[in-house]
Amino acid sequence: SQKIEQNSEALNIQEGKTATLTCNYTNYSPAYLQWYRQDPGRGPVFLLLIRENEKEKRKERLKVTFDTTLKQSLFHITASQPADSATYLCAYTGRRALTFGSGTRLQVQP
């Protein structure tokens, strides 16, 4: 069955650097991948959607890539800020509902 995996270890980076988060899937390429941000005590908030036939998608300081050969999506935050500290979740549409990875916690140090 399809599995979606994110690095469970927290990512710590310095302010101003680029944060790169990884999402790997195990079997077939999902037609879409979505990325969400979740802050403590809050629900996930949608950030970006990338289609299978798109290599890259950008929104302000955010960039998502989709590599069907590597079965991987990368999520980049450039010029990171302490306010970017949160848990980031990737998700794919499986069995008619969005299926989430376990998320990676990002901590941006001032």
Place this chain on the structure above:
Amino acid sequence: DTAVSQTPKYLVTQMGNDKSIKCEQNLGHDTMYWYKQDSKKFLKIMFSYNNKELIINETVPNRFSPKSPDKAHLNLHINSLELGDSAVYFCASSQRQDNSPLHFGNGTRLTVT
């Protein structure tokens, strides 16, 4: 204006009790969901309704019963609560039953003692 609102935010109750969580969305979306987030922060789909019709019912004990009185509401009733039901429950909605992004509420933290 809150797009997806769920109440209560916190729910502390004893084993064996019955409780309900309410959810409302004012986005005009067709599809609503209940997700459960466990202590390891893993979000898992429980139910999905499209235009008041149940379309997804994952492997959830039948003590959990969703009810959708109209397209804008999806409530979750839980009978005979168990310790293992303790988690954060999130309601969400999407425009359609496809790859539309989900809009989440801020969760209900259920603690069963």
